[in-house]
Amino acid sequence: MQMVTLNPPLSLEVGAQHLTQLLRSQATGEGLPGEVRSAWLTAAQTADLQQLFTEQRYREDWKYTPVEFFRQAWALDTPRAPQRSADIAERFILPEEVRGSATLLPAVASLPQPTSPWEAFLGAARYAQHYSMKEGAFLLAPSHGEGVLPLLITISVAAGGSVELLLTPQSKGLLVLRVHLHLAPGAQVRLYLPTDTQVSGTYLYMLLSAHVEREARFESFDLTAYAAWKRTEQKVRLSGPGAEAHLYGAARVQPNTLWDQAIRIEHAAPHTHSNQLFKSLVHARARSTFQGRIYVHREAQKTNAYQSHKALLWDATAAAYSRPQLEIFADDVRCTHGVTTGFLQGDMLLYLQARGVPEAQAREMLAGAFLAEVLDRVPHTGIQEHLRHRLGLPE
Amino acid sequence: MKTETPMLQIQDLHVSVEGRPILKGLNLEVQAGQVHAIMGPNGAGKSTLAAVLAGKEGYEITAGDILLEGQSLLELSPEERSHAGIFLAFQYPVEIPGVSMVQFLRAALNAHRAAKGLDPLDTADLMALLKEKAQLLKLDPSFLTRSVNEGFSGGERKRAEIFQMAVLDPSLVVLDETDSGLDIDALKVVSDAVNALRTPERAFIVITHYYRILQHIRPDVVHILADGRIVRSGGPELAVALEEKGYEPLLATS
Numbered sequence: 001m002q003m004v005t006l007n008p009p010l011s012l013e014v015g016a017q018h019l020t021q022l023l024r025s026q027a028t029g030e031g032l033p034g035e036v037r038s039a040w041l042t043a044a045q046t047a048d049l050q051q052l053f054t055e056q057r058y059r060e061d062w063k064y065t066p067v068e069f070f071r072q073a074w075a076l077d078t079p080r081a082p083q084r085s086a087d088i089a090e091r092f093i094l095p096e097e098v099r100g101s102a103t104l105l106p107a108v109a110s111l112p113q114p115t116s117p118w119e120a121f122l123g124a125a126r127y128a129q130h131y132s133m134k135e136g137a138f139l140l141a142p143s144h145g146e147g148v149l150p151l152l153i154t155i156s157v158a159a160g161g162s163v164e165l166l167l168t169p170q171s172k173g174l175l176v177l178r179v180h181l182h183l184a185p186g187a188q189v190r191l192y193l194p195t196d197t198q199v200s201g202t203y204l205y206m207l208l209s210a211h212v213e214r215e216a217r218f219e220s221f222d223l224t225a226y227a228a229w230k231r232t233e234q235k236v237r238l239s240g241p242g243a244e245a246h247l248y249g250a251a252r253v254q255p256n257t258l259w260d261q262a263i264r265i266e267h268a269a270p271h272t273h274s275n276q277l278f279k280s281l282v283h284a285r286a287r288s289t290f291q292g293r294i295y296v297h298r299e300a301q302k303t304n305a306y307q308s309h310k311a312l313l314w315d316a317t318a319a320a321y322s323r324p325q326l327e328i329f330a331d332d333v334r335c336t337h338g339v340t341t342g343f344l345q346g347d348m349l350l351y352l353q354a355r356g357v358p359e360a361q362a363r364e365m366l367a368g369a370f371l372a373e374v375l376d377r378v379p380h381t382g383i384q385e386h387l388r389h390r391l392g393l394p395e
Numbered sequence: 396m397k398t399e400t401p402m403l404q405i406q407d408l409h410v411s412v413e414g415r416p417i418l419k420g421l422n423l424e425v426q427a428g429q430v431h432a433i434m435g436p437n438g439a440g441k442s443t444l445a446a447v448l449a450g451k452e453g454y455e456i457t458a459g460d461i462l463l464e465g466q467s468l469l470e471l472s473p474e475e476r477s478h479a480g481i482f483l484a485f486q487y488p489v490e491i492p493g494v495s496m497v498q499f500l501r502a503a504l505n506a507h508r509a510a511k512g513l514d515p516l517d518t519a520d521l522m523a524l525l526k527e528k529a530q531l532l533k534l535d536p537s538f539l540t541r542s543v544n545e546g547f548s549g550g551e552r553k554r555a556e557i558f559q560m561a562v563l564d565p566s567l568v569v570l571d572e573t574d575s576g577l578d579i580d581a582l583k584v585v586s587d588a589v590n591a592l593r594t595p596e597r598a599f600i601v602i603t604h605y606y607r608i609l610q611h612i613r614p615d616v617v618h619i620l621a622d623g624r625i626v627r628s629g630g631p632e633l634a635v636a637l638e639e640k641g642y643e644p645l646l647a648t649s
Contacts, residue, residue: 346452347489351543354449354485355503355559356477356510365502369493369542 064289064321065231065260132156137164153177159184164380166192169204178207183216185240191218192383193232196225196390203229214240214269221378222278224251224259225390231260238265238272238300249278250374252367252391253286253318263292267300267333276307279374281367282318293325294335301330307337312344312370314363368393400465402427402598403567408459410440410447410623417443419623420459425567428595432609432634433602435620436642441602442486444620445571449483450476463567477503478510480566484556484573491543496555499543500525500562507563528561532588549576557588568592569600574608586611606638621646 131138133155157163161184169175183189195204204227210218222232236245245265253259259282265274280288290309311320324337344366352362371391378384403425410418417440425431435441447454448461450473461468463479471479491499504524505515516524525539532554544552553573560568570589574582589599589612601612609617609631617633618625619642627633627645637645 345489348491350449350451350473351485351489351491352494352499352503353473354477354483355499355563356474356506357499357502358474358506359472361502361506362474365494365498366491369491372493 061262061291064287064291064323066258066287132158133163134158134161135163138166154180154182156182157184157187157189160186162188164190164192166194166383167206168194168196169202169206175203176205176207179209181208181210181218183210183212183218183243185214185216187213187216189216189218190379191220192223192378192380193221194223194225194383194387195227195230196223196387202227204231206230206232207235208233209235210237210245212236212238212240212243212245215242216240217244217246219246220248221374221383222247222249222251222261223375223378223383223387223391224249224253225387226252226254227257227259229258229260231258231262233262233264235264236266236274237268238274239268241269241271243269243272245274247274247276247278248374248377249280250371250387250391251278251280251288252371253280253282253288255283256285257283258287258289260287260289261291263290265292265294265305267294267296267303267305267330269297270299270301270303272300273304274306276309277374277377278309279312279371280310280320281312281314281370282320283314285317287319287321289321290339291323291325292337293327294337296326296328296330296333296335298329301332303330303333303335305333305335309339310370311341312367313342314344314367364392401425402429402464403600404460404462404465406460406462408447408461409457410443411455411457412443412453416457417623418447421620421624423618423625425598425600427566427598428593429615430593430599430601430612432614432617433600433620433625434604434617434634434637437604439620440623441620442571445483445486445569445602448476448481448569449473474506475510477563477565478507481569482560482563482565482567483569484553484560484571486572486575488544488547488552488556490545490547492545494543496539496541496543497522497525500559503559503563525562528558531561531591532558533584534558550578550581553577553581553585554588557585561588561592566596567598567600569602571602572604573601574603574605582608582611606634609634619645 131153134157155163155165167177167179169177181189181191189210191208193206195202208220210220212218218236220234222234224230232249234247236247238245247263247265249261251259259280261278263276265276267274274294276292278290278292280290282288288311290311292307292309294305294307296303296305305326307324309322309324311322313320320341322339322341324339326335326337328335344363348366349359349362352365353359357365368391372388372393375384375388375391375393378387401424403423405421405423408418408421409416421440421444423431433441433444443454447456448468450468450471456469463476463481466479468476468479468481501516501521504521508515522539526536529536529539534551534554538547538551538555544555547555553576556573568589573585577585586608593599599612601608601614603609614631614634617629617631619627619633619637621642633645
């Protein structure tokens with residue numbers, strides 16, 4: 001695997017330089033692809049969120065997401081001594097071979113903490129970083145202690161490039177991570193989003209957007225073994241013929257936690273293809289929500305779009321909300337979606353038990369088999385094995 | 396020195412499903428080494444008997460007891476019954492996508508071993524055992540790595556049941572309409588395997604509609620189950636009489 005040297009570790013000075021560059025390019029529209037500019041949180045969006053969390057104003061796309069979790073996260077908002085980037089590698093739970101094969105992108109832990117949640121949103125620009133890439137594998141592990149950390153990252157992948165990204169946020173407190181990817185024609189991006197920190201009180205709000213040009217291919221794997229509260233928004237725009245998006249998710253939603261997916265895939269050009277496969281295993285008093293919107297523009301003829309979400313409820317106190325939304329304005333398309341929610345099947349459980357497998361182990365086997373459908377599709381064997389282990393699946 | 400206690404004693408068993416009585420005072424004794432056939436018309440309670448022996452939920456035992464080697468089974472979970480030596484070959488073996496036969500039998504076998512205070516089998520010994528038993532059932536070794544019953548034909552599923560029986564080495568086997576859905580060749584493979592596993596220590600209960608399987612697996616005792624009770628018992632000739640005359644005349648004279 002080719003190694004790439006990236007920006008030096010981010011210090012305050014370097015961060016300020018980035019910021020200046022970004023602000024300048026935002027103002028002039030130079031240096032960054034057009035789509036990148038749209039990744040900024042606008043003041044209006046920030047006000048929106050502020051209202052959402054403070055006034056609980058009704059918002060359709062937050063309908064099933066209890067924001068009390070968010071308030072709890074704000075309550076943790078007491079700035080602590082920031083972590084040094086050197087510590088981050090030691091805190092990775094990922095195995096050595098995964099770490100060793102990737103280039104470590106600079107961490108942002110040394111950045112100052114915002115003083116209020118709203119500054120956190122407004123201030124996202126202050127912590128922005130931009131990377132241009134062509135080939136390689138990259139590891140990005142934003143990490144911080146208690147409190148709130150906002151971060152905006154934009155990544156442009158050059159035409160014909162092929163990049164693997166591993167994003168493993170580590171935090172105690174709330175991490176707001178906004179990542180924008182731009183895939184030039186023919187580029188391929190494989191994005192891994194494993195969350196398996198065993199630190200209690202990890203709150204993640206990830207906003208991913210990807211602009212996928214002609215013949216480019218975007219793949220993401222949202223793999224959650226544990227997070228107290230995790231919302232992932234993925235907005236993908238397929239803007240040129242032959243563009244593809246493949247979104248996979250597997251989650252073990254641990255007791256009393258939230259796993260939340262909000263997806264929007266926009267087919268804006270003909271002959272585009274998208275596929276979503278998400279599975280969540282929901283434990284006691286936990287909640288899984290899935291909202292998946294497929295929007296097919298009038299000109300996006302010959303679109304193929306598939307979506308599937310399956311939730312497995314561990315007991316009667318678990319909850320799963322699932323809402324597929326299809327908006328189709330072209331007439332020559334193939335779109336399918338499927339949703340299932342249910343408990344472990346009693347006849348499967350009895351079959352395993354009747355052969356002598358203890359009930360608890362039988363339930364684990366069935367849970368593992370349920371998530372394996374997604375895990376089997378994870379191309380990186382190191383990540384797959386690690387997540388299998390962390391999700392309690394057989395080797 | 397073997398004791399006089401029968402392998403299985405079912406005493407005055409009454410079972411209801413959703414408040415409706417299905418078994419109404421069933422008595423049965425099976426000695427080690429014997430093969431008992433239980434025949435009966437649809438709705439007689441044959442499948443209920445199998446389900447109650449395995450410990451399936453949803454069956455209310457309103458009276459009576461089931462003793463395995465003198466110990467009551469009623470308070471035991473399905474896995475504890477399995478560890479105690481009961482094996483139920485299901486009429487409709489369920490598909491379990493994502494769980495391979497090896498993974499499943501490793502868990503089952505090691506749970507049996509743990510219940511006996513034995514260490515888990517190592518992988519080489521496990522695989523050797525599974526391959527040996529697969530051969531007995533004429534199963535392609537590749538089926539070990541496939542998901543349990545997934546995409547299996549009816550015949551393959553029934554063979555896979557008997558294969559599991561051979562691996563787990565139970566003392567009491569209940570075959571719940573194992574002959575249903577089998578063509579003649581598959582029936583012969585299954586029956587030959589069962590006959591090969593007949594020992595003086597092992598007992599079989601063969602639940603069936605048809606005489607056909609009893610031509611291959613010769614029973615010591617044949618019972619007719621009707622309306623929740625055993626109404627006639629006899630030797631293999633009772634099954635022949637059923638085959639020739641049907642249930643009605645036999646039930647009428649009982």
